[in-house]
Amino acid sequence: MPIDVIIKVLFIILVCVAAFAPVITWVERKQSAVMQDRIGANRANIGGLTILGLFHPVADVLKLIGKEDFVPDGANRFLHALAPILAAIPAIIAFAVIPYGATYQFPGFEPTTLVGADLDWGLLYIFAIGSLATYGSVLAGWASNNNWSMLGSLRASAQMISYEVTMGLSVVGVFMVFQTLKLTDMAVAQDATFRLFGFLETFGVVQNLPGWLSWLQVPFWGVFVQPLGFVMFLTCIMAENKRPPFDLPEGESEIVAGYLVEYSGMRFGLFYMSEFIEVVVIAALLATVFFGGWSIPYLSKDSIIGGLTPMMGATLATALCMIAHVATFLLKVVILIWLQMQIRWTLPRFRYDQVMDLCWKIILPLSLVNIFVTGALILLVQGAK
Amino acid sequence: MSFAAAVFYVLALLAVVSALGMVLNVRNTIAGAMSLVVTMIALAGIYVVLDAHLVAVLQIMVYAGAILVLFLFVVMLLNLRSDEFSPSRSRLVKLAGVALGVWALGSFLALLPGALPKVVEIPADFGSYRQVGLSLYRTYDVAFEVTSFILLAAIVGAVVLAKRRLS
Amino acid sequence: MVIPLEHVIGLSAILFAIGTIGALTRRNLVVILMSIELMLNAVNLSFVAFARAWGDTLGHVFVLMVITVAAAEVAVGLGIVISLFRNRDSVNVEDVSLLRW
Numbered sequence: 001m002p003i004d005v006i007i008k009v010l011f012i013i014l015v016c017v018a019a020f021a022p023v024i025t026w027v028e029r030k031q032s033a034v035m036q037d038r039i040g041a042n043r044a045n046i047g048g049l050t051i052l053g054l055f056h057p058v059a060d061v062l063k064l065i066g067k068e069d070f071v072p073d074g075a076n077r078f079l080h081a082l083a084p085i086l087a088a089i090p091a092i093i094a095f096a097v098i099p100y101g102a103t104y105q106f107p108g109f110e111p112t113t114l115v116g117a118d119l120d121w122g123l124l125y126i127f128a129i130g131s132l133a134t135y136g137s138v139l140a141g142w143a144s145n146n147n148w149s150m151l152g153s154l155r156a157s158a159q160m161i162s163y164e165v166t167m168g169l170s171v172v173g174v175f176m177v178f179q180t181l182k183l184t185d186m187a188v189a190q191d192a193t194f195r196l197f198g199f200l201e202t203f204g205v206v207q208n209l210p211g212w213l214s215w216l217q218v219p220f221w222g223v224f225v226q227p228l229g230f231v232m233f234l235t236c237i238m239a240e241n242k243r244p245p246f247d248l249p250e251g252e253s254e255i256v257a258g259y260l261v262e263y264s265g266m267r268f269g270l271f272y273m274s275e276f277i278e279v280v281v282i283a284a285l286l287a288t289v290f291f292g293g294w295s296i297p298y299l300s301k302d303s304i305i306g307g308l309t310p311m312m313g314a315t316l317a318t319a320l321c322m323i324a325h326v327a328t329f330l331l332k333v334v335i336l337i338w339l340q341m342q343i344r345w346t347l348p349r350f351r352y353d354q355v356m357d358l359c360w361k362i363i364l365p366l367s368l369v370n371i372f373v374t375g376a377l378i379l380l381v382q383g384a385k
Numbered sequence: 386m387s388f389a390a391a392v393f394y395v396l397a398l399l400a401v402v403s404a405l406g407m408v409l410n411v412r413n414t415i416a417g418a419m420s421l422v423v424t425m426i427a428l429a430g431i432y433v434v435l436d437a438h439l440v441a442v443l444q445i446m447v448y449a450g451a452i453l454v455l456f457l458f459v460v461m462l463l464n465l466r467s468d469e470f471s472p473s474r475s476r477l478v479k480l481a482g483v484a485l486g487v488w489a490l491g492s493f494l495a496l497l498p499g500a501l502p503k504v505v506e507i508p509a510d511f512g513s514y515r516q517v518g519l520s521l522y523r524t525y526d527v528a529f530e531v532t533s534f535i536l537l538a539a540i541v542g543a544v545v546l547a548k549r550r551l552s
Numbered sequence: 553m554v555i556p557l558e559h560v561i562g563l564s565a566i567l568f569a570i571g572t573i574g575a576l577t578r579r580n581l582v583v584i585l586m587s588i589e590l591m592l593n594a595v596n597l598s599f600v601a602f603a604r605a606w607g608d609t610l611g612h613v614f615v616l617m618v619i620t621v622a623a624a625e626v627a628v629g630l631g632i633v634i635s636l637f638r639n640r641d642s643v644n645v646e647d648v649s650l651l652r653w
Contacts, residue, residue: 078416448622517612
C-alpha cells in the first residue's frame with residue numbers, strides 16, 4: 001500500500017476521530033455551561049492542575065473502562081456485543097471520502113489529493129454508509145431483552161429511515177448546481193466567486209454590470225446557492241444522528257436512555273463516542289458540501305500559490321498553501337460543531353409525532369419544491385446564456 | 386491473480402457462507418437477517434468489482450439499508466424468536482431432495498463453460514451514475530415511470546394492510 | 553473483466569439455489585420472504601455480470617427495476633404477514649393452509 005494513502009488514513013484517524021471526539025465531550029459540557037450561565041465540570045485534575053476541565057474526557061474514558069461489562073439476562077450475547085460496533089463503524093468510515101485539502105503538485109512528485117478515497121460517487125457513498133448506521137440502534141434495542149429498549153430502538157429506526165429519504169432529496173439541489181457527486185470536485189467548484197448582481201447581466205436587464213456593482217462578489221459556496229437546501233439538510237442530518245432536539249429514541253428523561261439502557265461500561269462508551277464522531281462527520285460533510293471545504297473565501301488556490309511562488313519557491317509555496325487549506329477546513333469543522341452544539345442546547349426535544357410530521361409533511365414537500373425551483377433557475381440561466 | 390479477482394473470490398465465499406447461514410439458521414431469526422445483510426454487502430462489493438458502481442451503492446442504500454431494516458422491524462415487532470424445520474418429512478424424502486438439488490445445480494454449472502458469449506471492451510465510465518442515468522432517462526424512461534406507479538401501489542397497499550379495522 | 557464470466561454466473565446459480573432451498577423448506581413466512589430476496593439478488597448479479605460482458609447499461613437499468621419491485625413486494629408482503637399475525641397469532645405457513653386440500 002503506497003505511503004501517501006497510509007499518511008492520509010492516519011491523519012483522518014488521528015485528527016478527526018481520536019482528537020476531535022474527546023474534545024467534543026468537553027465542548028458539550030463547557031458550551032452548555034456558558035450558555036446556561038454556570039461554570040461546568042472543572043474538577044478533574046492531574047497533580048492539582050485543572051485546565052478548564054480539559055481532563056474530564058480522560059476521566060470519562062477511565063471511568064467507562066473501569067465499569068462492569070454486563071449483558072442482561074436472557075439477552076443474545078453476540079448481538080449485544082455487536083450492536084455498538086455496528087454503530088461505530090459507519091461513523092468512522094464516512095470520513096474516507098471527505099477532502100480536507102485540494103490537489104497539490106509538489107515539483108518532482110505526482111499531484112496528490114488530500115482525501116482518503118477519491119470516489120466518483122462520494123456523496124452517494126456517505127448516504128449508503130448513513131443508511132447502514134441504522135443497524136446499531138435496531139440491534140441494540142432487540143438484544144437488550146427489555147421492553148423500553150425495544151420501544152426506543154423502534155422509534156430510532158423509524159426516525160432514521162424517514163430522515164434518510166429527505167436527507168437525500170434536500171441535497172439534490174446542490175448536486176444539480178455543481179453537476180457532480182465527487183466531493184473533491186465540489187470543493188474545487190466552491191473555490192470560485194460569483195458576482196451577487198450577475199443575474200442582471202445574464203438576463204439582459206443591463207448590458208454590462210457597472211463596476212461598483214460588479215465589485216460585490218460572493219464565494220460560490222453551497223450555502224449561498226442553496227440556502228433552503230442547507231437548512232433542510234442540517235435538520236435531516238441532525239435527526240439522522242439522533243442529536244437533540246431529535247433525541248427521543250434515547251430520551252434521557254422519558255424512556256431512560258431508550259435503547260441504551262442496558263449498556264454500560266465501554267459498550268456504552270462506544271455508542272457515546274460514535275454519536276460524537278458522527279457530529280464531526282456531519283460538520284465535515286456540511287463544510288465540504290455547503291461551506292467550500294478547504295477553500296479560503298476570496299482566495300482561490302491558484303492565486304495563493306501564484307502569489308507566494310515568486311517569494312519563496314514552488315515547494316514552500318505549495319506546502320504553505322496546503323497547511324492553510326487544512327487549517328481552514330479544520331476551522332470550518334470547529335465552527336459547524338459549535339453550531340450543532342448551540343442548536344442542541346437551545347431547542348427542547350421534539351415529540352415523536354412532531355418528528356414524523358416534520359419529515360414527511362414539511363421537509364419532503366419543501367425539498368421537492370427546492371428541486372423544482374433549482375431546476376427551473378438552472379434552465380433559465382442556461383437559456384439566457 | 387490480480388487484487389480485484391482475489392477480492393471477488395473472497396466476497397463470493399462470504400456471500401455463499403452468509404446465505405447458507407440465513408437459510409440454515411433455525412434458532413435465531415434476527416441472526417439470520419443479519420447474515421442476509423452480510424450477503425447484500427458482499428454482493429455490493431462484487432458489483433463494484435464488475436464496474437457497476439451506481440448499482441452497488443443503491444444495493445447498500447436500498448437493500449441493505451432499508452429493506453432488511455424493514456425485515457428486522459417485523460421480526461422484532463412480532464417477536465419471532467425461533468423456528469424448526471418441518472418434522473413431518475421422512476429422511477428418504479430429504480435425501481432425495483438434496484440429491485436432486487445437487488444434481489440440478491451441478492449439471493447447470495457443468496453446462497456453463499463455452500456456452501456464454503464473449504466479453505467485450507467497455508468505455509471508461511461504464512456503470513457510473515451518469516451513464517446509467519442517461520440510459521434510464523432517455524432510452525428507458527417509460528419503464529422508469531411505470532416503476533413509480535409500482536411504488537405508489539406498494540405504498541397504498543402497505544398503508545391499507547397495516548391500518549386497524551375501524552369497526 | 554477480471555474474472556471469467558462463468559464464475560460469476562456460477563455464483564449467481566449457487567445463490568439462487570440456496571434461496572430456492574430456503575423458500576421451499578422453511579416454515580417461517582418471514583424467512584421465506586428473505587429467501588425470495590436472496591433469489592432476486594442472485595438474478596441481479598446475473599444481470600450485472602451480463603451488462604459488464606456486453607457493455608450494455610440495460611442490465612443496470614433492469615437491476616434498478618428489480619430492486620424497486622423487490623422493495624414494493626417486501627413492503628406489501630410484510631404488511632400481509634403482520635395482518636396474518638394479528639388474526640392467527642402465528643407466522644407458520646402450516647397454520648395458514650385452509651385452502652389446501
